[in-house]
Amino acid sequence: MTAAANALPAADREILGGSTRYQVVRSDESDPRDWMRDGPICPLLGQHHISHCGIMKAVPPFEIVRADQNGTFMLATLEGEGAILADGRWKRIRTGQACLLPPFVMNALKCLPGKPWSFAWVRYREERETRPIVSSSSPVTGSFQVAPLKAAIDGLHFECTGDNGAAALHHWSELVHHYVVRFAQPHTSDDRLWRVWQQVETELARPWSLDELAGIACLSGEHLRRLCRKELGRSPMQHLTHLRLQRARHLLSVSDDKVEVIARAVGFESVTTFSNTFRQWIGRRPSDFRR
Numbered sequence: 001m002t003a004a005a006n007a008l009p010a011a012d013r014e015i016l017g018g019s020t021r022y023q024v025v026r027s028d029e030s031d032p033r034d035w036m037r038d039g040p041i042c043p044l045l046g047q048h049h050i051s052h053c054g055i056m057k058a059v060p061p062f063e064i065v066r067a068d069q070n071g072t073f074m075l076a077t078l079e080g081e082g083a084i085l086a087d088g089r090w091k092r093i094r095t096g097q098a099c100l101l102p103p104f105v106m107n108a109l110k111c112l113p114g115k116p117w118s119f120a121w122v123r124y125r126e127e128r129e130t131r132p133i134v135s136s137s138s139p140v141t142g143s144f145q146v147a148p149l150k151a152a153i154d155g156l157h158f159e160c161t162g163d164n165g166a167a168a169l170h171h172w173s174e175l176v177h178h179y180v181v182r183f184a185q186p187h188t189s190d191d192r193l194w195r196v197w198q199q200v201e202t203e204l205a206r207p208w209s210l211d212e213l214a215g216i217a218c219l220s221g222e223h224l225r226r227l228c229r230k231e232l233g234r235s236p237m238q239h240l241t242h243l244r245l246q247r248a249r250h251l252l253s254v255s256d257d258k259v260e261v262i263a264r265a266v267g268f269e270s271v272t273t274f275s276n277t278f279r280q281w282i283g284r285r286p287s288d289f290r291r
Contacts, residue, residue, distance in 0.1 A: 015063045023157050024054035027125075040160035044169050048177040051125040053153050057118045058082065060111040067283055069107035071124035072133045074180050075099050076146040082117035084109045086140050087238060088280035093119070098144035098183055099233075102134040104249055106283025120150050122180050128253035136197040136243055138184045141233030149179040186231075192217040193231055196224075197243065204244050204266045210236055244268070245281050252290045259286045 016022075016035060024039035027046040036052065045053070051071055055078075075084060076098035083090045084099050085108035092112070093099050101107055103126045111117050126132055156172035159165060196216045200208060213236050214224040228236045244266040251262045260271050263286075268274035279285045 011065070012067050013063065013065045015061050017059055017062050019059040020062050021057045022054055023153075024052055025153065025156050025160055026052045040157065042156060042160050042169055042173060044173040045176070048173070049124050049126055050173075050177060051123045053120070053122040053156070053176055055118070055120050055150060055153055055157075057116065058111050059116045060113060062117070063108070063110035065106070065108040067106050069101065069103060069105055071103045071126045072180075072184075073101045073103075073107050073121070073123050074183065075109065075119050075121045076144050076149055076183075078118040078120060078146055078150060080115055080117040082109060082111050082115070082119065087234065087242065091141060091233075093141065096143055096146065097141060098146065099141045100134060100138055100180075100184055101140070102246060102249075103132050104128060104253075104289070105281065120146055120153055122149075122153075122176060128250075133181065133184045134246070135185060136201055137186065137194060137232075139186070139232045139234075140242070142183070142186075142231070144183055149176065152176045152179060190227060190231055192219060193227060196236075197239070200240060201243060201247075204247055205264065206267065207269075208240055208267070213240070240267075241277065241281070245278060248274070248278065248286065249282065249289065252286055259290075262286070 014033070022035070024036060025045065026036060026039045026041050027043060027050055028041060031052065039052065039054070049071070075093065077093050077095050079095055081092050081094040084093055085106060086099060086101060091099070103124070124133065152172050152175035156169065156176060159168045159172060196213055199216055200213070210221045210224070214221045217224055219227070224236050228234060228239060232239055234242065248262050248266045251257060251265065259275070263271050263274035275285050282289060
């Protein structure tokens with residue numbers, strides 16, 4: 001993408017465009033946006049803390065920006081490709097790929113110029129103090145069989161607008177959540193990566209190098225880099241930053257520790273570097289996030 005295309009959004013905005021089509025199912029009436037209001041309600045989604053889910057057939061100039069996404073967000077491309085803001089950068093999400101974003105970060109997605117984009121999405125609502133669906137082994141992007149998730153959302157929407165059968169609604173809502181969790185907690189994740197990130201999470205303040213991370217996995221640095229890219233959609237050092245910032249986000253939410261103390265606790269020697277990195281990845285500076 002060009003430098004202009006990589007520019008980060010400054011504030012909330014919502015441009016659906018006249019040709020974009022969608023279907024959405026909500027857990028309740030709490031979302032006030034106009035395009036959400038006609039979506040049927042399925043309270044069973046709330047048992048999994050799902051705020052809403054749906055299928056979008058987006059056409060340029062489609063773009064949605066949320067400065068403070070208060071829940072995990074998963075998106076999986078059905079056809080075409082689009083762009084989503086992840087780890088402080090715009091990433092392309094193509095057919096057969098999914099993206100998983102943690103809560104309380106800036107969330108933005110948009111069509112690429114001249115390209116329609118069809119995708120399924122599931123949006124959760126979570127509290128700052130609770131453990132999110134995203135874990136140390138969760139990918140930010142990766143391959144995903146989106147057809148079953150689409151079928152579950154289609155089935156849920158059909159039942160909500162028809163007979164509202166309790167058994168069918170339970171079935172479809174459980175499947176929607178199931179496919180998100182399957183992507184977020186992959187059972188096929190390489191055990192060598194699991195060992196690396198399990199140890200790193202206990203020592204986030206340590207100044208880890210790529211060679212040290214590779215040593216835990218008994219791999220070369222380049223092999224570890226390729227494996228992380230394949231499994232997590234990030235380089236090892238990018239994933240280390242992700243884990244540090246998620247711990248920092250939690251500490252800012254549940255403790256009164258000064259920003260300087262939290263920065264050192266998660267491995268940043270410079271408060272300025274911590275603040276700038278937090279702003280790039282999360283969308284706000286730590287002090288603003290705490291407020």
